Amino acid sequence: MCGISGILNFNQQEVDKNLITNINNMLSHRGPDSGDVAIIGNVALGHRRLSIIDLSESANQPMVANDNFTIVFNGEIYNFQEIREKLIANNITFNTNSDTEVVLKSFIVYGTDAFKLYNGMFALAIYNHSSKELVIARDQFGIKPLYYFLNKDVLVFASEMKSILSYPGLEFTLNKQALVEYFWFENALGDNTFYNEINEIKPGTFVKVNADDFKVETYFDINQIKEIEITEEKAAEKIKELFEASVKRHLISDVPVGVFLSGGVDSSAITAFASKHYQGKLKTFSVAFDFDKGVNELNLAKEVAEKYNTDHHEIKITGADLVEVLEELVIAHDEPFGDAADIPLYLLTKKLKGTIKVVLQGDGGDEFFGGYSRYLTITNSKKYARFSFVSKLISFLGTKNPKLLRIQRFLNAIGQKEPFKRNALLLTMESKYSNPLQVLNRDFYKEVDQLDQFKRFKEVYDYYPKDMDPTQAVFYTDVQTILKDTYFEKVDKSTMANSMEVRVPFIDKELTEFALSIPARIKTKQGEQKYLLKKAMDQIVPDKILYGKKKGFGVPYAYWLTTSLKDYFIEQISTKEAGAYLDKNKIIEMFEIHKKHEGNYGFILWKTLIFAIWVNNKSKIMNN
Template identity: 35%
Template structure:
């Protein structure tokens, strides 16, 4: 796992700024503390930081071919590189290393840009062709590894993290209104946007090409997930195939020359990964988990149960539920506003894992692929109502109910029907966005200043979801929501969280559920196998019954939760009051400060629970304070 940076002078007569390139590379030192180097030519500068995983003695980057025509920098892992290497050797290529980097380099020499379609793994890389004066960038199919880029004058820049581009003289750091609206709706900024209107993320499964002859960047999609074809199998056959496909993905992810372990939260997904790894290894699996000193948030007993069953070398650590000292650091780790509070726990578990191993396996992706989130169950129940009740009648009945029904934060969940009534008046996609929004539309209307609303010009994050709705080629409502999540939530929230938290600790995290071949298989699995009788991830749980006990498979999902409501009424009360009403927040011109004051008063008096909104604002203020 590594970090890459680069600059491409599109106009003649401007030498590469070696000092700037070195500073950009150094800003990503944490992504690759083992080695670092640069390649500089008349128009191109490429930098690389290396976390050595395969072929420790060789494999240094930037990597050139013998002629010096091609130069490659690469961040990630290619899991099918042994097979590609054999194929290339049969075609006459001679290798000087045992690493996957050289396979990409020689693959491009053999197959050109189409090489990216053959790669199985997680990656972001840049290939310079000195003869054609041409730069080629590519990002993996699911967006596991990040890539940011911008153009300033006649120079194109790119980097693994935004913090490297922040160093650029002349970078326009004007915030994007669209990005701010996305952040307060979703809790993250979705691809291809960034917080700065002048910087973009290369979306998953896309390439970008530019050259001296054609200096305007051209992007292309090389892979698109299809839900059109659905398998017709028995329950038993689906379960057997799932184990086969997942075993194949996990086996390919085990190649390494450094210590490897696995996260073990005690949930279904990480426990399934550990169980299958244990069946392939003649050595005990190294596992790690963290828990909290508040029982309601602690899953370590379940993790210990799996560890004992598979005789893993297990390490568990308890952290305080008031582990909020990391809050200021998150703005530095993530570069952009980022509101998923579980990033605190993710950082701690990565910190623990890095003390034992260099590579760690994760269960991320299973919920999106196999219908594991509770919201899928709720939305499918709502969709049954939509299918039976005409839209005009739903708007006539449920829209007024949504306005009139009180917001009962204190009540049992069954009585908190306001969001459901509001959602039922909408179609599936709009209702889904409404249901998952951190701040609902009426909250954002109350929060944003009149000036900022004018800047938005009517933009709403629903446009983002509509774009992916138009791309979707399947027929099932659940599959549509999964596709939207794969394009937005998975890459913008989950994978961003894991990449930044792990790389901050110089840890490589591999996600076998997101092997693209397994993803393609899951897209062919019908809804009836993913969600049945209110049970999400049905086929995965049934397939894992021989491997895991029922209290692991069928207990309610917990996840990493943080006691925000308690923090803002207790230890963080003064801090959140001060920071959310600071001069910095007032001068931003983005907010109705009276709304913020009201939310603080209502929350701290116990009248309402505004913890999600307050956390989202606090993380935005942390971003502003570091950007100032």
């Protein structure tokens, strides 16, 4: 795992070495083991290395082949050995044992079709010296980030926005669409960022850039995966086979590998297969909170660790840890990011920094195998429609009862005629509340009120066949929204800030493409979340975990807001900078209601706090 960066001057002027060196060094936390740059006239490529496979200096980057191709690569290709063998059979020679060289040589042989071969996570740039064409690409689901700035003079790209933000002479303005998406869905969506001038390279695409053109092409389209007819028995058997193979692949490393073990189905399944195939005693790590009302699954994690004889470690997180790291986390993301689950992940990797480089984690199991209750809700939407009168009754009563209002908003969400709105409202926790933009001051609210928070969801749904199963559409949408925009963002930024590579075995090329082809009706059969995955993991994961009530990886942020973060919260929303956007009086009113337990405004207040921290540290982020 690494960090990459690059500059292309459209005026053909040679890139200043200081420029590429500076933006590359902004990524030193992603690659503390080595760093270097290559300048080829008007193009420069930078790389920071976290050594995982082939630890020798010969595998350092930028890497050159045939004196004509230069690559910078971030990620892991888990099937690189198979690709390497095919290339050797075609008389291609290798100087290293790295997956980077396999990527470069396969690109030389197959061109951009090589991207279709890779089973892994990656962001890369390859420059052809003779054709003077730069190709930038990202993995099919967007596990690894890649951002870019483009104007008539220059293209600047990097693994993190901080590199681009540090580039001298560029101006950046607030993306109000991203802000609206953040307050509704806890982060910017699609290729949006909080800066109008910075976008993401879209997953499953590559960009060809030369002096005259910037052309985006797609090599992977999720909508090309067709539903198959299969029995649940055969599907479960295939899932088990593919998942075990994926975990085995994800253990490929020249440094020790561990597992983040929460005690849930996904991480327990990873631990089971990892302990079977890992050479040596597997290390597992769990997080406990100072405030526990059943949200953590520490005891279950212990049972799994004992069952599979792992070297298990528990790390306690308290509210006292928070104040010092919240600013660090906001700077790590370069923009507001509202998922509080990145706090334990960040603190865990911070405490483990220097002791282990690679860890497996269970992200993706919910989105591909039906781990959320809303999949069942969509399946049973016609039943819920019968109760639409209840919503009208609650309005008639004029009640302020939080539970009744939550029921009303749930019925409003499920009753949406447009599927993309229904899915979006069921996805966001803000369905509990009224408009989350209520925390904005009157003047700024007027500037953003007409922006469409559902824009990204509509874009995704517009590509679906009209006869697509509604529940299957939710699976596809989650993979392209919440998984990429929230969970992969969390996994990458909060861990790479501490120089640790986190791998996600549920996001395996063969496994995911098979999972998306399975009819939704058998993934969540009999009203059971992850029905098919649980069937596949029977006899592998303990029954207590497999069939127990799903608890999730809860973070007690609502409690922290009223205790250890109380003064810090008030301080952050009270600054002049925050006041340019936020309505302090309204926020204090909501905070008091929350503090007295007269209503749960924890999520909206949390997002407000993170936004305020970003606003108050914007100059530090921009200037680094």
